[in-house]
Amino acid sequence: MLIKNLVVVGCIISIAIIALYFIGIGPTNIALDYDNGSYDYGNGPGMNKNINTLNISGTTENYATVTINGENVPVDKNGKFYKVIVLKNGTNIYYVNAKAPFKSTNQINVTTNRVVDPDGSVFGNWFYNGTYLKNEY
Incomplete structure (x- = not known):
């Protein structure tokens, strides 16, 4: 009887751990870089001088997975990530x-x-999230 109870408790704890892993406790921290420096040389996010690319970079938590529109973006051991997006004419939306x-x-x-x-x-x-940040000409 004791072994049966231990197995049941072990299963409940395992299910709880798996659920917490996937559902989570609180949101993952993520912040996009933004500065008022030169956007032509990759200092923070921004469009290049021809306005045909956008640099999206930021920081998240260690071991986090980052995607932009479903595509995996490499994250270093410090939680930093960076991706250059090619812009099309018109409105471009990235998640x-x-x-x-x-x-x-x-x-x-x-x-x-x-x-x-x-x-x-x-x-x-x-x-970013509906907040106007920058114009480029």
Whole structure:
């Protein structure tokens, strides 16, 4: 009888651990880098001078998995990640997700607009979670 009870308790604890791993306790920490430096040289997120790429970089928790629109992004041992996105004309929406073990998924939405004027000049702007951040010309 004692062994049966131990097996039942062990199964319940195992199920709880597995559930906590996938469901999580609290959201995974994630922050996108942003500075007012030069965006032409990869200092923080931003569009390059031709406004045809966007640098998305940031920090999350150790051992977290990061995806951008479902594509895995490498994360170093310090939780830093970086990806260069090729922009299309018009509105581009990117979903940056981070999921650490025993935590729930956290998402940041990045929306960019790339417009080519009739005179050939290019304009772009971007928003994180609906907050306007920057214009580029």
